[in-house]
Amino acid sequence: MIKIRIKFTKEAPIRFISHLDLARTIERALRRAQIPVNYSEGFTPRMKMAFGSALAVGVTSSGEYLDLELDRHVELDGFLEALNRVLPVGITFTEGVYIDQDTPTLMSIINRAQYILTGDLEHNADLGQAVQSLLDEKILSVERVRKKRTRTLNIRPWIFEIDILSKSAKTARLQLLVQTGSHGNVRPEEVAEYLPFLENSLQVHRQGLFIARNSSLSSPLEVAHC
Amino acid sequence: MVHWEQLERILPLVAKPGRYTGNELNIIRKDWAKTPMKFALAFPDIYDVGSGHLGFKILYSLLNGRGDTLAERVYAPWVDMEEQLRKHGIPLFSLESRRGLGEFDLVGFTLQYELSYTNILNMLDLGGIPLLAQDRDNHHPFVVGGGPCVFNPEPLAEFFDLFVIGDGEEVVMELMDCYSSWQTDTGVQGQREQFLLKAAEIPGVYVPAFYKVTYLNSGIIEQIEPVQDTVPAKVTKRVVQDLDSTFYPKEFVVPYIETVHDRIMLEVMRGCTRGCRFCQAGMIYRPSRERNRSTLLEQARLLTASTGYEEISLASLSTSDYSDIRNLIQNLMAGYGDCGIAISLPSLRVDTFSVGLADEIQNQRRTSLTFAPEAGSQRLRDVINKNVTEADLFSAAEAAFKAGWDTIKLYFMIGLPSETMDDVAGISELVQQVLRLGRQIRAKDGKAGRVRVNVSVGSFVPKSHTPFQWAAQMSGDELKKRQQFLRNQFRDRSISFSWTDVEQSLLEATIARGDRRIGKAILHAWQNGAKFDPWAEHFNWQLWKDAFSATGIKPAFYSLRERDLGETLPWDHIQSGVSKGFLRHEWELAHKGITTPDCRFECSDCGLCPELSVANVLSGGKDHDKD
Numbered sequence: 111m112i113k114i115r116i117k118f119t120k121e122a123p124i125r126f127i128s129h130l131d132l133a134r135t136i137e138r139a140l141r142r143a144q145i146p147v148n149y150s151e152g153f154t155p156r157m158k159m160a161f162g163s164a165l166a167v168g169v170t171s172s173g174e175y176l177d178l179e180l181d182r183h184v185e186l187d188g189f190l191e192a193l194n195r196v197l198p199v200g201i202t203f204t205e206g207v208y209i210d211q212d213t214p215t216l217m218s219i220i221n222r223a224q225y226i227l228t229g230d231l232e233h234n235a236d237l238g239q240a241v242q243s244l245l246d247e248k249i250l251s252v253e254r255v256r257k258k259r260t261r262t263l264n265i266r267p268w269i270f271e272i273d274i275l276s277k278s279a280k281t282a283r284l285q286l287l288v289q290t291g292s293h294g295n296v297r298p299e300e301v302a303e304y305l306p307f308l309e310n311s312l313q314v315h316r317q318g319l320f321i322a323r324n325s326s327l328s329s330p331l332e333v334a335h336c
Numbered sequence: 337m338v339h340w341e342q343l344e345r346i347l348p349l350v351a352k353p354g355r356y357t358g359n360e361l362n363i364i365r366k367d368w369a370k371t372p373m374k375f376a377l378a379f380p381d382i383y384d385v386g387s388g389h390l391g392f393k394i395l396y397s398l399l400n401g402r403g404d405t406l407a408e409r410v411y412a413p414w415v416d417m418e419e420q421l422r423k424h425g426i427p428l429f430s431l432e433s434r435r436g437l438g439e440f441d442l443v444g445f446t447l448q449y450e451l452s453y454t455n456i457l458n459m460l461d462l463g464g465i466p467l468l469a470q471d472r473d474n475h476h477p478f479v480v481g482g483g484p485c486v487f488n489p490e491p492l493a494e495f496f497d498l499f500v501i502g503d504g505e506e507v508v509m510e511l512m513d514c515y516s517s518w519q520t521d522t523g524v525q526g527q528r529e530q531f532l533l534k535a536a537e538i539p540g541v542y543v544p545a546f547y548k549v550t551y552l553n554s555g556i557i558e559q560i561e562p563v564q565d566t567v568p569a570k571v572t573k574r575v576v577q578d579l580d581s582t583f584y585p586k587e588f589v590v591p592y593i594e595t596v597h598d599r600i601m602l603e604v605m606r607g608c609t610r611g612c613r614f615c616q617a618g619m620i621y622r623p624s625r626e627r628n629r630s631t632l633l634e635q636a637r638l639l640t641a642s643t644g645y646e647e648i649s650l651a652s653l654s655t656s657d658y659s660d661i662r663n664l665i666q667n668l669m670a671g672y673g674d675c676g677i678a679i680s681l682p683s684l685r686v687d688t689f690s691v692g693l694a695d696e697i698q699n700q701r702r703t704s705l706t707f708a709p710e711a712g713s714q715r716l717r718d719v720i721n722k723n724v725t726e727a728d729l730f731s732a733a734e735a736a737f738k739a740g741w742d743t744i745k746l747y748f749m750i751g752l753p754s755e756t757m758d759d760v761a762g763i764s765e766l767v768q769q770v771l772r773l774g775r776q777i778r779a780k781d782g783k784a785g786r787v788r789v790n791v792s793v794g795s796f797v798p799k800s801h802t803p804f805q806w807a808a809q810m811s812g813d814e815l816k817k818r819q820q821f822l823r824n825q826f827r828d829r830s831i832s833f834s835w836t837d838v839e840q841s842l843l844e845a846t847i848a849r850g851d852r853r854i855g856k857a858i859l860h861a862w863q864n865g866a867k868f869d870p871w872a873e874h875f876n877w878q879l880w881k882d883a884f885s886a887t888g889i890k891p892a893f894y895s896l897r898e899r900d901l902g903e904t905l906p907w908d909h910i911q912s913g914v915s916k917g918f919l920r921h922e923w924e925l926a927h928k929g930i931t932t933p934d935c936r937f938e939c940s941d942c943g944l945c946p947e948l949s950v951a952n953v954l955s956g957g958k959d960h961d962k963d
Contacts, residue, residue, distance in 0.1 A: 122340075122344075123357065123359045124357070124359060124592060126347050126353035126354050126356075126357050127354045127357075127592040127593060128354070128593070130594075131354060131592045131593050131594070132592075134592075134594075135361075135590075135592055137644070137646070138361075138590060138643065138644030138645065138646070139644055140644070141640075141644035141645075141646070141675065141676065141677075142641065142642070142643070142644035147676075149676050153702075154678075155676050156676075157676065167353065168347070168348050168353070196644070198359070198360065198361040198590075198592075199359055200359065310345065310348065310349065313344075
């Protein structure tokens with residue numbers, strides 16, 4: 111059994127499709143490129159494919175990841191090229207590495223997400239002050255509805271960095287580093303709620319997904335190298 | 337043009353924004369400025385429902401194959417998106433170039449079902465196109481209709497510039513040639529009527545404005561007559577005789593979001609020879625023409641390579657009738673079974689042969705098999721010429737349960753001509769017997785408890801160009817009584833029962849056999865908010881009742897009245913090729929309960945083949961032995 115870890119992008123033209131739609135789209139591209147992917151057993155065979163973290167509808171990304179199980183060895187550059195030729199506009203496979211069979215899954219290791227938030231500012235807003243007071247808070251409550259149950263969560267411990275990248279009178283760009291994964295997850299919109307952005311003006315871009323270890327960040331490709 | 341930046345602002349506010357973003361795999365986007373003719377393929381329902389429509393896939397590739405033409409897709413926006421479009425003054429736009437519907441030269445709607453008509457008006461309105469053909473001028477597109485419902489185009493006569501009757505592959509190309517000459521001929525360009533006059537000379541093209549309808553005091557049509565010398569008194573449908581060599585797309589647009597029929601479709605044949613008397617498709621798509629297996633396998637090769645789809649569906653009105661079906665399935669299984677591609681059969685004849693076919697398709701989850709006995713008694717099945725016996729059903733069900741299926745879906749109709757409560761009780765008995773049979777067989781594996789029978793009961797709606805075109809629709813009260821009776825019968829938890837909305841059927845029946853006067857009511861209903869009428873959550877019967885009374889229309893005149901054999905029917909000037917004499921004869925045989933055999937084995941003299949110089953075409957396979 112051979113496993114490949116791939117980094118890919120989801121760009122503006124297809125940012126409005128859901129995670130499941132994206133998965134189906136990639137499966138079809140793999141079939142078009144005649145990549146020898148392994149299928150699950152059973153009546154409805156599915157490609158053996160596992161994603162790092164689902165991207166919300168509307169969000170673009172330059173750093174998504176997926177692991178793929180192949181039937182036989184392929185040449186990596188040729189593989190990426192063949193796929194990019196048949197992938198629809200808006201998805202590009204940028205890098206790939208072979209990984210060990212027992213490499214931990216993306217889902218189990220990814221715990222940081224970095225976002226760029228771009229949006230229009232409210233009139234006379236003081237963004238710097240708003241960011242500072244957000245960071246000064248000990249508790250930032252958000253409500254999440256799941257299976258018809260509303261839970262209140264404190265997301266403050268999961269917000270690690272907010273940097274203002276650029277700012278004009280009307281618009282601003284922020285960089286955000288937050289917790290993601292099964293041990294806590296922050297949605298960028300939840301942070302933006304505390305900031306003076308105009309309604310419906312926010313665009314979210316995921317810069318990348320990372321693994322935080324000993325206060326340094328590494329990419330899922332780095333930790334996977336074998 | 338609608339700018340992406342404009343859209344990006346509103347898309348986060350609507351459900352499933354992927355409906356409106358375009359950019360799917362295999363779309364064709366041509367240079368707008370440099371392409372002289374622009375055709376919008378407009379589907380009057382949402383993207384999720386319309387994007388799998390095979391007819392438009394064919395026309396999309398065919399039209400875009402012309403150097404002088406671009407064809408782009410347009411779907412009805414869901415209500416949330418409509419609200420945003422209207423609020424921001426954005427016109428309904430095409431998915432490829434994001435151009436407003438009004439910027440096209442021709443806007444072609446497919447008429448798949450009568451209840452979609454208010455959506456057509458809504459789309460025209462959202463596209464900035466005047467609803468009435470007579471109000472359009474040089475700045476507006478020509479509005480064109482095609483698809484099964486054009487066989488009675490009259491309720492839409494005032495809204496459409498022209499209709500194309502029958503198979504579209506050839507006639508649409510002739511229409512574009514005609515448009516091209518008109519567009520470039522300085523003597524006539526800009527004069528809409530000149531184009532329409534030329535178009536009306538193309539066989540299969542119907543321009544309603546060139547026909548005058550007069551009525552008797554009784555409300556019945558006196559006559560339908562052309563008002564121009566050059567247009568034909570009767571418009572005959574187009575038939576593509578050689579389906580095997582007829583154009584078929586090498587690529588399908590592959591949607592991102594989940595949609596209906598999101599898969600490869602191989603059209604194994606067009607037309608059906610069974611001659612069920614209620615079935616409009618069975619009459620209007622005659623003759624039956626099969627594609628050769630080798631052609632279909634080549635299409636499968638091209639389409640799997642270009643789409644990456646995980647399913648190939650063998651599409652037709654009755655796929656188990658395709659005479660080379662066994663070999664086709666075996667070849668497809670051998671070629672694609674190992675690449676994670678499944679084969680599916682959408683429509684199964686009620687017999688063991690068909691169950692055998694389904695059984696041959698390995699790797700398939702044994703979810704359910706669907707059969708359509710249509711009626712509950714042999715007497716009534718003979719009336720409707722559904723040549724299926726109880727023994728056929730039981731042996732098919734037995735074979736299915738033995739092969740491991742637990743769920744059987746059965747489709748029936750109520751409200752068929754001559755139907756009594758005995759026939760309806762027959763539905764219940766058949767269902768109970770199939771359930772018992774299933775439990776008996778599955779009990780051998782200790783799985784009797786898993787057996788399910790899903791029963792779906794539609795209300796019969798008489799359609800034009802069928803032997804039942806003269807029949808009265810059953811009243812709403814009677815239909816409801818039957819539904820209630822069946823609900824009481826199907827108390828067993830292993831039986832699930834679903835039925836169709838009676839009021840929707842009444843509306844469908846009124847429009848399906850309506851005349852030009854119905855158009856006023858459609859307009860009125862739309863003006864008062866009717867749209868998405870096929871959708872239960874949007875259908876509002878009160879709006880329609882108001883529309884009928886405001887426009888002086890009595891729906892019962894169209895739906896509940898048995899028509900006189902001698903009267904002029906609203907669609908008498910539209911010819912399907914099947915003679916009215918044959919339909920009348922079949923209507924009489926129905927009254928006597930006498931069946932008519934499948935016309936592949938014995939010509940039933942419907943008149944079509946000699947009239948249109950066509951014939952049934954079999955692909956040369958050997959699976960067509962008479963049951």
